Amino acid sequence: MSNNLTFDDHKSNLFKAMNGMRKTLEPLNERLKPLGMMLWVADGLVWINRHAANDDSGGGFFIDNIRIEEMLAMTDEQLIKKLRN
Numbered sequence: 471m472s473n474n475l476t477f478d479d480h481k482s483n484l485f486k487a488m489n490g491m492r493k494t495l496e497p498l499n500e501r502l503k504p505l506g507m508m509l510w511v512a513d514g515l516v517w518i519n520r521h522a523a524n525d526d527s528g529g530g531f532f533i534d535n536i537r538i539e540e541m542l543a544m545t546d547e548q549l550i551k552k553l554r555n
Contacts, residue, residue: 498542
């Protein structure tokens with residue numbers, strides 16, 4: 471089986487995937503702002519910054535897909551309780 475995709479094709483697919491990830495995270499980021507937190511995508515991974523709602527640099531923690539899906543499904547109260555502990 472041959473892969474006929476060029477490097478540019480792969481790069482384009484990567485950017486589409488990362489933009490899709492960012493769009494999926496937007497509603498969750500809006501919910502995290504009042505808590506002073508944010509999620510961001512870097513190198514295809516999602517990170518949470520629990521100390522700055524507008525800064526994707528510095529002390530963040532990797533957060534896996536399972537946790538993201540759980541957080542997306544949580545109510546605001548559940549989300550606050552989980553992240554404050």
